[in-house]
Amino acid sequence: MANPDLIASKDLIAAPALQRNITPFQSFAVAFGFVSIATGIFSAYGAMLSTSGPMGIWTWPLVVFGQLMVALVLGALAARIPVTGYVYQWASRLGNPVFGWIMGWISFTFLAIVLCAVDYTIPATVLPVLLGYTGSVENAWWITACLIFAQAGMIALSTKVTQGFNARAVMVQLIGMIGLIILLFGVGHFSGQMHYANLFSTGNIAATGYFSLGSMTAVGPWVMGTLMGAFTIVGFESAANLAEETHDPARVIPRAMWQAVLSLGLIGMLFLIAVTALLGDPQGPVSATPIADVVTRILGGYIGKALLIMVVISIYSCGLVILLSATRLVWAMSRDQRFPGWHYFRTIHPRLHTPLNATLGVALVGQVILAAFSGDTDALFTLFSAATLLPAMIYAVCVLMYAFKRHSLPATQGFSLGVFEVPVLLLAMLWLGFELVIFRDASFIKPWIYVGLMLLIGAVYLASLLLRGGTAALKMPDMESIDAVMDARPEDRANRG
Structure with a gap:
């Protein structure tokens, strides 16, 4: 009788393959570009001021440390199962195929919503100041729709061009954000506009109970500030979703993850200090575009707008990486x-060598989600809240899977936590438990509704799969066959040799 794992492995080998052409820097650029502090901070800074006041920026180091622990755990997992599909693949092999499908669908749900949240940031928080027009729900909708289609077109046409653009955009973001920080501190200092007392002001938020953990349905003001960092410092694991396109993924991908979190954490903290010190009256009304207002006011029209163009490029690149990761999943x-419509989405275009149909499909789903939120005047908060809740759920599952299955994992070909494994696991669990508890707040009812609806759609499709073929229809190759599958490809044999 034929070995089903061997059959599954042969099927995987025979399936259309992606080209392995992603370099170590491009892997780092994927993780860095997805996280994108320019995107996250521009999106969530105004909401942070409204819920936590300027002093909410001091939640940033806590989030960076917590997410660094998570990145280390996910890096150790990626080094042992370096297969495209990341959490879907990990959950299928460490848990069971049904559980893997559920986690794959949750990951798709996250990527689809965060794509909209990121691209919506451009017309909602940057373009009105950059181009001098009045932003509205309507123009934010159609501009975001155009951005999604532009990103899909680039990804569909060429992975090489996409990676090249993203690598350059990351360099622009690195140089631009460091330059912006230096200019803000320098000009602010010599013009006498730096007010460091802002860093310890609660703004319009009452000081009484500011550090409270809150009640059953409400979260304390300072704790709510962690959402800015939690929304920003996510997506570093996207490098693992391109494992089958990366040279030496077991070594390269974990390093890309933790380096992205550390570098972005440091740059982001300096940027937050500069912007908050230059904010002006901390008890004044919160602008819809607070950071763009500070940049143009302090640096003047021409320099300020040039730097805002850099921010637009960074945010566009972030959306590009998210869409790229979603198509690979x-x-x-x-x-x-x-996946629903798998006959259509599993093909690789013979000339472009890209998953063209999957790219177009994800872009269309993004348009549907965008349309659903188009009439919401608080759309940005709703989108970024949902895009914070979902990765926290995914990370918690991945960390728990690693904790329970770490002794039965295949041997790593690269990264290992070594003697720090247990402390890192415990710290990651504590952080994720703390983060998830925040979403008990009543203000998150809309994100929970979105998550519930998407899970319901996934449950209906999963039920249809199980009714047609039972759990046997979801059979995966076991973990021991992964190396055999990868080694069957000539380029992987060369890498391992």
């Missing part, structure tokens, strides 16, 4: 015949 699940 859809393709990986479709390759295993598990």
Whole structure:
């Protein structure tokens, strides 16, 4: 009788393959570009001021440390199962195929919503100041729709061009953000506009009970400030979703993850200090575009707008990486015949060598989600809240899977936590438990509704899969076959040799 794992492995080898051409810097650029402090801080800074006041910026180091612990755990997991599809692949092999499908669908739900949240940031928080027009729900909708289609077109046409653009955009963001920080501190200091007392002001938030943990349905003001960092410092694991396109992924991908978190954490903290010190009256009304207002006021029209153009490029690149990661997840699940419309989405275009159909499919889903939120005057808060809740759920599952299955994992070909494994695991669990408890606040009812609806859609499709073929229809190759599958490709044999 034929070995089903061997059959599954042969099927995977015979399936259309992506080209392994991502370099170590491009892997770092994927993780860095997805996290994108320019995107996250521009998106969430205004909401942070409204809920936590300027002193909410001091939640940033806590989030960076917590997410660094998570990145280390996910890096150790990626080094042992370096297969495209990341959490979908990990959960399928460490848990069971049904659980893997559920986690794959949750990951797709996250990527689809965060794509909209990131691209919506451009017309909602930057373009009105950059181009001098009055922002509205309507123009934010159609501008975001155009951005999604532009990103899809680039990804569909060429992975090489996409990676090249993203690598350059990351360099622009690195140089631009460091230059922006230096200019803000320098000009602010010599013009006498730096007010460091702002850093310890609660703004319009009452000082009484400011550090309270809150009640059953409400979170304390300072704790709410962690959402800015929690929304920003996510997506570093996207490097693992391109494992089958990366040279030496077991070594390169974990390093890309933790380096992205550390570098962005440091740059982000300096940027937050500069912007907050230059904010002006901490008890004044909160602008819809607070950071763009500070940049143009302090640095003047020309320099300020040039730097805002840099921010637009960074945010566009972030959305590009998110869409790229989503297409790879859809393709990986479709390759295993598990995604709705998998017959259509599993193909690789013979000339472009890209998952063209999966790219277009994700872009269309993004448009549907965008349309659903188009009439919401608080759309940005709703989008970024949902895009913070979902990765926290995903990370918690991944950390728990690693904790329970770490002794049965395949041997690593690269990264290992060594003697720090248990302390890192415990710290990651504590941080994620703390973060998830925040979402008990009543202000998150809309994100919970979105998550519930997407899970319901996934449950209906999963039920149809199980009714047609039972759990056997979701059979995955076991962990021991992963190296055999990868080694069957000539380029991987060369890498391992």
